[in-house]
Amino acid sequence: xxxxxxxxxxxxxxxxxxxxxxxSADPATIARCLEGIAxxxxxxxxxxxxxxxxxxxxxxxxxxxxxxEAEDRPxxxxxxxxxRESLGDVAFAAAWDTGRTLPVEQAIAEAxxxxxx
Numbered sequence: 001x002x003x004x005x006x007x008x009x010x011x012x013x014x015x016x017x018x019x020x021x022x023x024s025a026d027p028a029t030i031a032r033c034l035e036g037i038a039x040x041x042x043x044x045x046x047x048x049x050x051x052x053x054x055x056x057x058x059x060x061x062x063x064x065x066x067x068x069e070a071e072d073r074p075x076x077x078x079x080x081x082x083x084r085e086s087l088g089d090v091a092f093a094a095a096w097d098t099g100r101t102l103p104v105e106q107a108i109a110e111a112x113x114x115x116x117x
Contacts, residue, residue, distance in 0.1 A: 037114065038057070042079045045090075051092050052098050052110065054099060058096075060104070
């Protein structure tokens with residue numbers, strides 16, 4: 001049985017099995033999807049975007065008191081390490097800090113630009 005009409009979400013293009021939803025009311029889902037894309041983009045040679053997305057999701061998760069799921073932590077830590085190594089500490093910190101200031105719409109738009117390609 002389908003839930004209420006307002007719970008039906010229209011999927012946007014995504015990378016792999018991660019799906020971002022237009023008008024998602026669930027910040028934890030948004031964070032997890034963006035983290036999945038961050039892990040993918042670092043493997044595609046975009047460590048700065050990876051760091052920005054992780055910076056954004058760190059702030060989002062802090063606001064909602066919802067840490068990274070235990071099963072996602074190893075992948076998250078690996079991707080973060082690759083991004084830091086690729087950029088160097090200073091550039092990584094700058095990208096992370098930039099991500100911490102992004103509005104949710106901009107973070108999603110940046111992720112989707114990559115997912116669409």
